[in-house]
Structure formats: C-alpha cells, structure tokens
Amino acid sequence: MTRALLLVVALLVALTQAGLSAQNQAPTPRTADGHPDLNGVWGGGGGQGAPNFVQKGDTLVVVFQLDGADPLAAGNYFQELDRRGSERKAAAPNKPPYKPELATKLKEASDLQSKLDPAFYCKPEGVPRMGAPSQIVQTPGQVVLLYEGRNTFRVIPTDGRPHRDDLEPTWNGDSVGRWEGDTLVVDVANIIDESWLGADGWFHSDALHVVERFRREGDALTYSATVDDPKMFTGPWVSTRTLRLNTDPAGALVESPPCIERSGENQVTNDHH
Amino acid sequence: MRLGIRALLVAAGLAIAAGPAVAHHSLFAVFDEGQTVTLKGLVSKVEWVNPHVYLYLDVPDATGKVTTWSVETFPPSTLRRAGLTREKLGYGQNVTLLGYKARNGKDLAFLRTITFADGREVMIALGDIKEVR
Numbered sequence: 097m098t099r100a101l102l103l104v105v106a107l108l109v110a111l112t113q114a115g116l117s118a119q120n121q122a123p124t125p126r127t128a129d130g131h132p133d134l135n136g137v138w139g140g141g142g143g144q145g146a147p148n149f150v151q152k153g154d155t156l157v158v159v160f161q162l163d164g165a166d167p168l169a170a171g172n173y174f175q176e177l178d179r180r181g182s183e184r185k186a187a188a189p190n191k192p193p194y195k196p197e198l199a200t201k202l203k204e205a206s207d208l209q210s211k212l213d214p215a216f217y218c219k220p221e222g223v224p225r226m227g228a229p230s231q232i233v234q235t236p237g238q239v240v241l242l243y244e245g246r247n248t249f250r251v252i253p254t255d256g257r258p259h260r261d262d263l264e265p266t267w268n269g270d271s272v273g274r275w276e277g278d279t280l281v282v283d284v285a286n287i288i289d290e291s292w293l294g295a296d297g298w299f300h301s302d303a304l305h306v307v308e309r310f311r312r313e314g315d316a317l318t319y320s321a322t323v324d325d326p327k328m329f330t331g332p333w334v335s336t337r338t339l340r341l342n343t344d345p346a347g348a349l350v351e352s353p354p355c356i357e358r359s360g361e362n363q364v365t366n367d368h369h
Numbered sequence: 370m371r372l373g374i375r376a377l378l379v380a381a382g383l384a385i386a387a388g389p390a391v392a393h394h395s396l397f398a399v400f401d402e403g404q405t406v407t408l409k410g411l412v413s414k415v416e417w418v419n420p421h422v423y424l425y426l427d428v429p430d431a432t433g434k435v436t437t438w439s440v441e442t443f444p445p446s447t448l449r450r451a452g453l454t455r456e457k458l459g460y461g462q463n464v465t466l467l468g469y470k471a472r473n474g475k476d477l478a479f480l481r482t483i484t485f486a487d488g489r490e491v492m493i494a495l496g497d498i499k500e501v502r
Contacts, residue, residue, distance in 0.1 A: 149451035155490040158451040167496025174397035355419040364472045367395040
C-alpha cells in the first residue's frame with residue numbers, strides 16, 4: 097500500500113514535470129522593448145475547475161470535495177472537513193520560519209483563526225497571501241497585476257522610480273519593479289501589519305518585506321515570493337509556484353461577487369478548517 | 370511514515386492544483402449535522418456573495434404569519450462550477466427545503482436539498498464526486 101502510494105506520487109510529480117518542461121520548451125515571446133512578454137491570464141483564470149456535480153435521476157448533486165466520503169450518505173462530515181483541514185495545515189511543507197519565542201502566540205492565533213483572521217471577515221488577503229496574479233498586463237515602464245479574487249489590482253512602475261514615501265501602509269504595500277535579465281523583480285514595502293500571511297495564524301510585523309519574481313519560460317510562468325520579517329522570522333521564507341498560460345476564452349477574468357461575512361457571529365465554537 | 374506520505378501527497382497536489390481551495394468557517398461551528406429542518410416557502414431572495422451564498426425563504430405558519438429563514442450554502446465559485454444560478458436555486462419559487470439547523474437556535478440553516486414543485490431536486494453535499502459518478 098505504502099509502495100503503491102509512493103509510486104502514484106512519483107508518477108504525478110514526473111507527469112507534472114514532463115508537462116511543465118514541454119511548456120517550457122515553447123518559445124518565450126518578447127515585447128517590443130525586448131523583455132519577456134508576461135501578458136496574459138495565468139493559471140485557472142475565470143474560477144473554473146473540474147466538474148463538481150452529477151445528475152442522478154431528478155436530483156442534481158453538487159459536491160464540495162471530501163475525498164472518500166459518500167455525498168449521499170449521512171456522516172460526521174462537518175467535523176471531518178475540519179479535522180482534515182487541521183491535519184493539512186499541520187503537515188504544510190513550507191511554513192514561515194517564526195522565531196521560537198513566538199510559538200505560543202502563534203498557536204493562540206491559529207486556534208482562534210475564525211475569530212482573528214482578517215481575511216475571514218472579508219478584509220483583503222494582501223501581499224503576499226493572495227499569491228500569484230490571475231492576469232498580467234505589461235506596458236513599457238509599468239506592469240499591472242490583476243487578481244480575480246476580491247477584484248484586486250496592483251500598478252507597478254518598472255521605470256526605475258523609487259518607493260513612494262507619501263502613503264500610509266496598505267494591504268498590498270508599495271511595489272516597484274525592475275528587470276534582472278529576463279526576470280521581473282518586484283520589491284514590496286509598506287505593507288500594513290494587520291494582514292496575515294496565511295490562515296494558520298501567520299501574523300507579521302511592520303518590518304515585513306516581500307520580493308516577488310516573475311519568470312516566463314515558454315508558456316510557463318514561475319512566480320516566487322521571498323518574504324522576510326526580521327522582527328518575527330529567523331530568516332527569509334520563500335514560496336514558489338508555476339502557472340500555465342491560459343488561452344481559453346472561458347478563462348477570461350470576471351468580477352468576483354463581493355465579500356459579505358454573515359457567519360462569524362453564528363459560530364458557537366472556535367472550530368475551523 | 371504515514372504523515373510523511375500524506376505530506377508528499379499534499380505537496381504533489383499543490384504542485385498540480387490550479388489554485389488554493391477557498392475555505393471559510395467551520396460548518397461544525399455553526400450548524401448541527403444531526404439536526405435537520407424541513408421548510409416550505411417562497412425563495413424571496415438569493416444573495417450571491419462571498420464567502421457563502423445565502424437563500425432567504427419566507428415560511429408561513431398555520432396562521433399565515435411569515436418567518437424569513439436564512440439558508441447558507443457553498444461559495445459562489447463552487448455553485449458556478451456546477452452551473453447553478455439564482456434561478457436554479459429557486460429564486461421566486463415556492464420550494465421545499467431541507468437543511469441542517471444552526472446551533473444557536475436562530476432561523477438559520479445550511480442547505481441540503483431544494484425540492485421543486487415538479488419533483489426536481491438540487492442536493493448540496495460534502496463528499497467525494499467519484500462516489501456518485
């Protein structure tokens with residue numbers, strides 16, 4: 097059983113790498129000023145995914161995926177969803193390197209996520225929590241990043257100007273970009289200390305500093321965020337993701353419905369995913 | 370070792386997945402999976418918002434007094450993937466609705482099934498899509 101699982105994992109990883117390297121071998125288009133052309137919808141776009149419904153006779157069954165559970169049966173599924181979420185968080189392979197003395201505070205924040213997480217209550221996720229953009233619009237001297245979730249935009253100058261010094265801290269911070277060879281490097285400062293870096297209680301200080309890198313090879317975009325917080329971390333925290341160019345017209349971005357939180361006040365326990 | 374394999378599977382899943390799953394509150398923290406309620410009434414409003422879509426059901430009692438129940442369901446993105454719209458969730462129609470009751474005793478439930486006058490149903494479920502294919 098264990099060996100079979102490992103084989104499946106190895107196969108999945110190999111297939112993914114094979115798929116990505118095939119995409120990497122496509123030529124990398126360039127803009128008139130010679131930089132790699134980052135324009136396009138990257139990743140899922142349009143919020144679509146694998147089918148999550150089945151028509152059974154007169155009944156349309158719509159499923160929120162809980163692996164291995166029979167959707168038509170009664171079960172303790174609400175708790176099971178939470179249990180698996182906690183397990184997934186505990187086993188997360190890449191966590192921010194918090195200083196050991198913050199462990200107690202971090203556990204408190206994690207335990208009270210459904211009370212304390214600003215994004216739970218519809219505040220922005222912000223940089224870097226919201227991850228890679230859904231779409232990139234690149235013009236000479238400026239890159240615009242669009243995020244479908246919560247209808248978010250970032251305008252990033254790439255003409256060499258410095259950070260602004262006339263703004264209060266914000267959820268996405270102040271970004272300036274530059275090209276290092278074929279990699280777009282975005283420096284993000286002045287991020288509000290109210291945001292979290294993830295739903296597992298990952299708070300940060302006003303010393304948060306993020307460097308994002310965008311590199312296109314063929315039809316694959318590698319996005320990485322190097323996050324440092326000298327007041328909270330023992331060193332930088334790097335996360336990386338590779339996205340595919342999405343040329344499907346159905347992947348065009350659409351407006352996300354507004355975030356209006358109505359459940360928080362009805363929670364009678366501190367359970368969370 | 371089991372945890373190690375699971376971590377690997379999670380890592381492989383992350384490498385392949387198009388994006389992170391959106392998770393909001395614990396259903397357990399708000400609703401009682403062991404307590405269902407059946408309601409008959411008019412779907413007077415469907416609020417198509419994140420992080421959860423809400424239906425509002427006007428339920429008359431024997432004397433004709435109307436109570437408006439709030440019925441929570443999945444996020445808009447999940448419903449949209451299944452082709453659901455406000456109309457397909459019964460907006461403007463009289464329906465029979467089965468839901469899980471809120472633990473705090475409010476006129477609030479989490480949607481399980483909507484049954485329409487012609488017998489069609491929409492069922493909302495946690496589970497494995499592979500189990501019902």
